[in-house]
Amino acid sequence: MFRFRDKEMADKIVQKLREMDLQITLMHVCGTHQDTLVRHGLQPLLEDVGVDIRQGPGCPVCVTTAKEIEESIALAKAGKTITVFGDMIKVPGVEESLSDAKTEGHDVRIVYGVNDAVDLADKISNEVVFIGVGFETTTPSIAVAVSRRPPKNFSLLSCHRVIPPALKAIVEMGEVRLDGLIEPGHVSTIIGSRPYEFLSEEHGIPQVIAGFEPLDLLMGVYMLAKQKEEGNARVDIEYRRVVKPEGNPTAIKVMDEVFDPADVKWRGFPTIPASGLVLSDAYQEYDARQRFEDDLAELEGKEFKEPKGCRCGEVLRGVIRSEECPLFAKTCTPTNPIGPCMVSAEGSCSILYKYSKHAEAK
């Protein structure tokens, strides 16, 4: 796979782009894409040839709302055993994070995947709540685990979201001019290319599903530039070694069986129709929100303010870049994060910090 890092080929693509004399703005929605762009120094290279790329709402941790974090903390405080992906634990709710709750002595455990949480529920008698965060890449694994009917002391706090409705929201809000979308390779591994087609058909936006090596992204950009030049708008697949037009049908089937769509809020966005997932009727018994309704009652109807001065919302909508936030690398750093985009390894603020001079100086 290292061929996908070939320097000579990369230079050739950049040269081709230069010859096209571009002035375009693109958006991708994937923390792993952002990491490749920043780590390999592609962003300045591309800017130099007239390609501005922004990270949209592509980090499941970042778009999780303060309310969802507060729900997790409330359940920890009510004595449940909380199991969660490592990235989530430091994300601030209103006043504190799950990590703070753990320090206070509540039972919060990091797991690598949902099966670890199910195994834990098998071993202990306490209620085990899994905080389900993730896009279509992650959701099928949760769906499989739930479909196997885990032990009765297991439940899911679903914060799962799906990508296409968020893209639709971004396009319809029209805050950023978008000449093309780079679709996330691993989300697309599951859903395939078809769920994006309406954006090309109805909104005339060129799209490409790209992989995560430098050449994948550069070629993806080239394919978009080509579509634009030729006046086309369709969904190209660059990441053919993993993404099929139909996606992964087994994964889609189990997701459809276990989850139903729901209208949910995303951090930085208003409620986006059908962009969230709740457990379907057949699996209601595993829904932590129903099982622990009483513990969560006081959070209902409450307003949750964003951290003061944090511009994650605009970062997530692609309106500004991380470096345009006045708090970036000043009061907001990975050791003292103010917003979720600085906490999550896939947040654009933390990625920029990690590879910038700020991190080296430490």
Next chain:
Amino acid sequence: MCLAIPAKVLEISGDVATVDFGGIKKEVDVSLTDAVVGQYVIVHAGFAIQVLDEEEARETLALFDQILGGNVA
């Protein structure tokens, strides 16, 4: 959190496969794929989410070469 990385399937028993991430062995759930021993799978959060198509990988690189009009391959 949502990194997905390729690993080689060494052994499969039911839904669980032993895979090799460049020297590190791990067990992953392969129920979402029909992976067989010897193939590479893309692994995310303890689950294989797709089989990596090596033939397509070669074709993609060949296509890049063609587009770029060189023979760097």
